[in-house]
Amino acid sequence: MASWLGGLGSGLGQSLGQVGGSLSSLTGQLSSFTKDILLEGAEEVGDAATELHVSNSRLREIESINAALKSENERLKKICSDLEEKHEAAELQVKQLTIEYRNQLQQKEVEISHLKARQNALQEQLQKVQTAAQSSQSAAGLQPATTSASFVPVVRHSSGFEGDDMDFGDLIWSQQEINRLSNQVSRLESEVDHWKQIAQSSKVQGTNVAEQSEICKLQNTIKELKQNLSQEIDEHQHELSVLQDAHRQKLIEITRRHREELSEYEERIEELENQLQQDGVSTDAVDSSKTGEQKKSAQNLEGGKVEDLQIVKDLEDEIRRLNQKLSSAKEENKILLKDQELLKVEKIQITQEYESLKSDYTILQSSVTKQDALLKEQEKKFQSKTTLPEDVVRLQQALLEAEKEIARLSSLNQADSFTHMGKDMQAFTPDLQVLKEENIKLKKEMEGLEKELLHAQHENKNILSTYSEDQNSEINQLRQDLERKEHELNESIAERETLVAELEELDKQNQEATQRVITLKEQLSKQNTQADSITKQLQIDIDFERKKVAKLEMEKMETIKELDSQKEKLSQCSYALNDLHISKQQLQNTIKDLQEQLKKSQDCNLHNKKEIKELQQRLKEREEELSVSLSKLTEKSNQEANYSCQDLILKEREVEISKLQNSILENKQINEDLEKSLSDLKIENGKLLTAFEEIKQQLNDAISEKNKVYLEKDTVVEALKMEKKHLETELNQTEKRLFEQAQKYEQTIQELSNARSMDTTALQLEHERLVKLNQEKDFKIAEFKRNMEQMESDHQETKEMLTTSLGGQKQLTELIKEKEEFIEKFKNQALQVRQELEEYKKASKKQDVLKQNLEEKDKSLAIMKEENNHLKEEIERLKDQQSRSTPMVEPKTLDIIIELESEVTQLKVIKNNLEEEIEVLKKTIEDQNQKTVQLQQSLQEQRKQIDESKVQCEQMNVTHERLSLAKDEEIKNLQKTIEQIKTQLHKERQVIQTDSSDLFQVTKVQTLNGENGNEKHDLSKAEIERLVKGIKEREMEIKLLNEKNVSLSQQIDQLSKDEVGKLTRIIQEKDLEIQALNARVSSASYRQDVLCLQQQLQAYVMEREQVLAVLSEKTRENSQLKTEYHKIMDMVAAKEAALVRLQEENQKLSNRFENSSQDMFRETIQNLSRIIREKDIEIDALSQKCQTLLTVLQTSSTGTDSGPGGVNSNQFEELLQERDKLKQQVKKMEEWKQQVITTVQNMQHESAHLQEELHKLQAQISVESDSNSKLQVDYNGLIQSYEQNEKKLKSFSQELAQVQHTIGQLHNTKDLLLGKLDLVTPSVAMASIISQPPVIQSSAPEVLSDETKLLQKELEQLKKKLQEKDSTIRTLQENNQRLSDSVATASEAERKSQEGTDSEMRQIKEKHDVLQKSLREKDILIKSKSDQLLSVSENLSNKENENELLKQAVTNLKERNLILEMDIRKLKEENEKIVASCREKETEFRALQETNMQFSMMLKEKEFESHSMKEKALTFEKLLKEKEQGKTGELNQLLNEVKSMQEKAVTFQQERDQVMVALKQKQMESSALQSEIQHLREKEQRLNQELERLRNHLLEMEDSYTREVLAAEDREAKLRKKVAVLEEKLVSSSTAVENASHQASLQVESLQEQLNLVSKQRDETVLQLTISQDQVKQYALSLANLQMVLEQFQQEEKAMYSAELEKHQKQTEEWKKKAENLEEKVVSLQESLGEANAALDAASRLTEQLDVKEEQIEELKKEGEIRKEMLEDVQNKLMNLINSTEGKVDKLLMRNLFVGHFHTPKNKRPEVLRLMGSILGIKKEELDQLLSEEQRGVTRWVTGWLGGGTGSKSVPNTPLRPTHQNVFNSSFSELFVKFLETESCPSLPPPKLSVHDIKPLGAAGTGKAGSVPSSSQIQDSAVSGISRRPDANPFLAPRSAAVPLITPATSSGHLLMKPISDALPTFTPLPVSPDASAGAVLKDLLKQ
DSSP states (O other): OOOHHHHHHHHHHHHHHHHHHHHHHHHHHHHHHHHHHHOOOOOOOHHHHHHHHHHHHHHHHHHHHHHHHHHHHHHHHHHHHHHHHHHHHHHHHHHHHHHHHHHHHHHTTHHHHHHHHHHHHHHHHHHHHHHHHHHHHHHTTTTHHHHHHTTHHHHHHGGGGGOOTTHHHHHHHHHHHHHHHHHHHHHHHHHHHHHHHHTTTOGGHHHHHHHHHHHHHHHHHHHHHHHHHHHHHHHHHHHHEEEHHHHHHHHHHHHHHHHHHHHHHHHHHHHHHHHHHHHHHHHHHHHHHHHHHHHHHHHOSSOHHHHHHHHHHHHHHHHHHHHHHHHHHHHHHHHHHHHHHSTTTHHHHHHHHHHHHHHHHHHHHHHHHHHHHHHHHHHHHHOOOOOHHHHHHHHHHHHHHHHHHHHHHHHHHHHHHHTTTSSSTTTTTHHHHHHHHHHHHHHHHHHHHHHHHHHHHHHHHHHHHHHHHHHHHHHHHHHHTTTTHHHHEEEEEHHHHHHHHHHHHOOOOOOHHHHHHHEEEEEEEEHHHHHHHHHHHHHHHHHHHHHHHHHHHHHHHHHHHHHHHHHHHHHHHHHHHHHHHHHHSSSSSOOHHHHHHHHHHHHHHHHHHHHHHHHHHHHHHHHHHHHHHHHHHHHHHHHHHHOOOOOOHHHHHHHHHHHHHHHHHHHHHHHHHHHHOOOOOOOGGGGGGHHHHHHHHHHHHHHSTHHHHHHHEEEEHHHHHHHHHHHHHHHHHHHHHHHHHHHHHHHHHHHHGGGGGSSHHHHHHHHHHHHHHHHHHHHHHHHHHHHHHHHOOOOOOOOHHHHHHHEEEEEEEHHHHHHHHHHHHHHHHHHHHHHHHHHHHHHHHHHHHHHHHHHHHHHHHHHHHHHHHHHHHHHHHHHHHHHHSTSSSHHHHHHHHHHHHHHHHHHHHHHHHHHHHHEEEHHHHHHHHHHHHHHHHHHHHHHHHHHHHHHHHHHHHHHHHHHHHHHHHHHHHHHHHHHHHHHHHHHHHHHHHHHHHHHHHHHHHHHOOOOOOOOSOOOOOOHHHHHHHHHHHHHHHHHHHHHHHHHHHHHHSOOOOOHHHHHHHHHHHHHHHHHHHHHTTSSOOOHHHHHHHHHHHHHHHHHHHHHHHHHHHHHHHHHHHHHHHHHHHHHHHHHHHHHHHHHHHHHHHHHHHHHHHHHHHHHHHHHHHHHHHHHHHHHHHHHHHHHHHHHHHHHHHHHHHOOOOOOOOOHHHHHHHHHHHHHHHHHHHHHOOOOHHHHHHHHHHHHHHHHHHHHHHSTTTTHHHHHHHHHHHHHHHHHHHHHHHHHHHHHHHHHHHHHHHHHHHHHHHHHHHHHHHHHHHHHHHHHTTOOOOOHHHHHHHHHHHHHHHHHHHHHHHHHHHHHHHHHHHHHHHHHHHHHHHHHHHHHHHHHHHHHHHHHHHHHHHHHHHHHHHHHHHHHHHHHHHHHHHHHHHHHHHHHHHHHHHHHHHHHHHHHHHHEEEEEHHHHHHHHHHHHHHHHHHHHHHHHHHHHHHHHHHHHHHHHHHHHHHHHHHHHHHHHHHHHHHTTTHHHHHHHHHHHHHHHHHHHHHHHHHHHHHHHHHHHHHHHHHHHHHHHHHHHHHHHHHHHHHHHHHHHHHHHHHHHHHHHHHHHHHHHHHHHHHHHHHHHHHHHHHHHHHHHHHHHHHHHHHHHHHHHHHHHHHHHHHHHHHHHHHHHHHHHHHHHHHHHHHHHHHHHHHHHHHHHHHHHHHHHHHHHHHHHHHEEEHHHHHHHHHHHHHHHHHHHHHHHHHHHHHHHHHHHHHHHHHHHHHHHHHHHHHHHHHHTTTOHHHHHHHHHHHHHHHHHHHHHHHHHHHHHHHHHHHHHHHHHHHHHHHHHHHHHHHHHHHGGGSSSSSOOOOOSSSOOTTSSSHHHHHHHHHHHTOOOOSSSHHHHHHHHOOOHHHSSTTTTTOOOOHHHHHHHOOOOOOOOOTTOOOOHHHSSSSOOSOOSSOOOHHHHHHHHHHHHHOOOOOTTTTHHHHHHHHHHH
């Protein structure tokens, strides 16, 4: 940034300085031109009248032109006033901008420090070069002007970096001051050049010296450039060597690690082989123990010999088959051994597979041991020989394992032999030996297996032989014992049949095992084929990706070529820009250009301000949105906390909020970084190189992120190479041009030497021609110098651009590194999670294996139990046989019994152990299930994080692509503008060239004309006075114009007073020049004034045209800038529109997400509504229960309180109807939910009935008590059954709740999975759309949290409703209990009161009551049975509904299972995509590694070439030395040997590098293949595990549902049985009722009489009933009031609690808000503190800088005053000199000529006299006449007049070298040359300006003749750089001698050597050293 600003300031300052310098040079040239015209004569005009007419007409024209110019001046004044106002406004804006730029300067201080270091290095180089040049040129006798002049721009440029802590305004001011001083220097140079041109006509012969000095300068610059190049090359070589060393160290470390890993793997393989051998030994020992047991058991065998022999034969056949297979496997092994010699790389894979086989082998061994155990038990039971098949099975397994190993090896070898055949023969020679050793080991293993087989066969034969002998002895014994054991034979036959069946079962088991082995083999072969196909596909993919890499490399090469072409275009553009700068320097820029530049800068500043403000507004909006979202989050979290009132949830929410805040802060930081990078990129848009390098960076980032350092260094090297090439080509061109110029100069010298003998007229003509040639050469040399300076400035600019671009690259690389670290963190987390998942999966596998083992052990336990039972039965049988049989058999049976008992105890112990293991395993399973749940949760969170990071990365890529596109468009626009400027420049150059040529011709013509007419016209005094008046008027006008110029310059340059002072000095100089013109006009004519005015007019017209052209250019540039601004605004508008669209799409997506979440809420609400309905059903059931209880109470009360008396049937029916009505009323009251009141009324109605019937039915109580007790027993049974049914209902409801809970859990899991899928799929789809990552990422979790919150709220509400329903049920139950208690107490009181009265009535009503009681009981029983039937039917319907619900749930679960399987498939596909992307990245990484290797190879080759070149150089030096001595032959031989050795070394290195590259490629490929195979295996394992888990889950669910269905069916059967029993009871009761009705009809007649009495009693009881009903109503009202009071009290309590809760919540919210506000205040205060500290620091810096600047200004003012005084003195003395020297003859010249005449020989004296005559103005004819007379008279007169003038003291001795002496016989021309040398020595001003070095004017030039310095003094002055001027003639002296010039402190060389930046033609001065080197050159030429 600082460098860019410095470049801008320097460019502005240069352009301003060029404008001022061109103006000053113009004015100086015009003044000199007018002086020349005034000095020269005017053209001849015939008469005075014609002259007057012409002059009058010219005057009128001039006056008209003057009026036009005045009007233009007024217009310009107006424009100046407008511009002043604009300037003030701009200053205010600049002040604001300075504050902003200060902050940016603080950021860029680091870059400034880098540039400072670089500037210091360049300054050191400059100093070294200057010292070297001074030393070399002091030895050669030349001045060190070239080096300083060539490096002037460097010093100027570095002045911008003198003060690091400077303010921006101070920097601009200092740059402008520097530019002003440089402009003044250039103006003074132009004046010096002008005066030098006038004096140059007398110094033509010294041209060759200047050319030689320029050649020397160019050679010195070439040497310096070459030295710089060599230094840079050495530095790069050093860096390359360091990188090579690092690379070698890395390679050594990698190889060492590889060897260590190989050794570890070999040790591991040996350990595994030893373990295998130990296992084989243990199995042999087991076999030996088994043979002993077999021998014992073979003695007890009685049957099954034939079958055993058949089995043995089958086994032998199988062994033969296996041997054949072994032989074929050996042959295959031999074939494989041939293939294996190429495959050391696959060793690691084989070892891994070997380990997996070993694990399979252990599993198979465990199964084999189980089978062995089973076989042992069966052998001991049935005394049969069955261990041979087990050995065979073991051998088969070993063979199968060997075959599997061989098959896998063969498949792997076949898969890889095709790919690696032929290629790797050279690379894998050491690996072949290792593979051979492994093959030998495999052979040994095969031989061991063969030996085991042979051993097994021998054992079988031995067993058969022993078996046959034992059988013969047994046959003899059996023949003897056949007679005794006829009974036992029948039993043994039966046992034999069982044994046969068991043997058949064993055969089946063996066949199944063999079939399993075959199926396993087939599966393994299929897996091998699949692996082969996968490897083939992988190889195809690798080939395809290699092709892709090749294409990418081709594209890379093309891009490099395009970059080179664009670099060339850039260089061309830079050249064109340099030409533009030159043309701008040549054009005379006026005040308007500066003001327009100010406008442009203001516009740019305004644009930058607007952009910054827009960015700030966007930032504020983003922050506001984030704050709003944060506030919403906090409010929602507070609401959740209030609803849940749980500290745990609050803590979780706070943690989530903190995480979100952290993520938001991170996003903010990322946004800020992006905005900073955007601003930096906008600032750097103007530079074309940075844009190209950024494009290159993006390409390099896409191709290779890890080789950035190499690529950056390569780019730097390439840029340096390009610069070197350009410099070399330009140097070659300059050398060619110089060579051509030297040839031309030699030709001119030859022509001069040829024309030496010609006349003076011919010499004059040649002089003129040579002057023209010299002028042309001077122009060319000036152009070359400009080109060189431009080249150097371009070189520096390119270096600065490279540094800035490297800084930008570093920033981008740091950003990318941060992103990569972020991504790597996520990857590490994901890897950790995967590892944990794999560990848990392994644990679950172990659990499955343990479960299988448990199941197998359970089965074996069951089998053992059955065997135990069999054994017990056999023991009993054997006991019986013992009791029967003889004592011969007893010991055997006892042994068997003892063995069986021991086995039984062992089995019990095993059973206990297994049960303990089962419990432990269950616990571990539960723990691991919990762990899996936790892992799933963590996986979900990390997946979310990964998705978020993916979205962020994609958005970053999108933004980078947009930026690159915008930069491309800007670059295209800039290229178009450059082309337009080029076309304009070509046109302007043509115009300028024509103008300059015309002016040059005019000046020449006028000078030629002016030389002739000096002495011809003497006008009258009146005319001279008129001319003086006219001149005075012109002077007045000129003064007015100068005042205007002064005012304008004050308006422009308001920064310093020194510039105003300098302008006043310039005006004073112009006034002095005008005064001098006035003085000289006295001898001039009127015509000269007219010509001067015409030339001024022409100059004004030219200036006007140029100003108009510049104005047109500026308008064009303005229009272009406006168009660009409009384009940028359109881009911004398009971006805003895109933002709006994206926001709308985000809203749509969020709406969709909310809709989906609403659907989820609806489903949950439906489920909860179902639960509420079920609760309502339960409440209805409880109400029915209450009804039944009431009926029971009625029956009990009627049964207990029945008294004697007879009743009519009609009255009975009326009573029944009343009871029905009461029941209907009860039902109505239940509907209105006032169960308590209805029950009380029912009880009172029933009590009235009871009081009526108590009087009637007391007599029949004793009779009916027995029946009542029986009915009570039945009723108790029914109640118990009812309670049992209720319990079952409750259990059903609990099961239903559990099922619903599981369904809800499944819903939740499904929702989570769907949410994950939604998150995964839209993240991929939206990655290209979304441009605002933080908003969306924060919105997704917010929506999820909102959903969960709403669900929790609804769940809590529903739970509250359920609790309320449960509370109502409990209150109803309590009321029922209270009613039953109150009824019981009332009935007891009534019994006690009415016992006395009823005793009389009992006797009368006994019979009647018996019948009535029986009838009522039957009715009650019928009704209760009907009620029970209804309830049972309702229960059945409920159960059926529940069954249907369960079936629906099962179907739903199946559908969900299918959905989950689909989801799993999708996840698998996504995993495959991720794996594919990983593979692509791996291939890219491999390609990058290969390119890295190639680069390292290239580096090594370059190093080797450099070493070889050095060695060759040494050998060549030796050759040269030995050539001098004469030993060439031996050296040639040695050289040839060295070359051959070098070639061999090169070939060896190339071979070694190729081998290394091939090795690394193979290692990479093998590792990649291994990783891919491992990945595929892990995939398969995971998928199989998930499948097994899902299957088990489904099976468990189906088992549970089937169990529930079976239980429901059992319950239905039980209920149906109960219904049948109840129906039977009903039938019996109906028969009893019919019998009773017959008896009742007989007794009705007797009871009618008693009815009358009863009716009376009834009336009385009715009265009592009404009274009691009134009481009951009062009680009901009081109860209702109490309930109302209770409800009000509860509501008040609830309101109190809720109010307190709300208060607490509000308080917590207020405290939280206060805390947040305080935190925000703290943050803002910290920020303000930081800003205040920064402002204080800046203020302190500014004050310091201001003090420094004020001191500098004061010093400069002092220096300016001193210089003013010096100038005034110089000008006064000049005027005195001019006044004194006009019209005088130089005495010194005459003396020298006179003395020279006498020094010349007598032959050549007439030539001297002619020369003197030509100088004195004597004509040729008069000279000839004088010379034709006698010479004696002349000489005598002269000598007599002077009196021997040789001894005059006033003649100066010409300074000669000490080597030369005054030879009197030298020619006059030689002496004249010496005189010219002495007179043409210019006085060199001091290189560094200081006040003390300046001397008064007369110090050097006004001394006498005796004060001539000696040659030694002159030499000293040449060395020191300060020349002392000898005494000179002021008439012939150049302007530089009269007026000393002031040079700035920055330039250390001579001013005459600086480039001329003027539009008008000027003549460059020829530097002549005071050492008389030019004199020596001229003498050599004269000698030729």
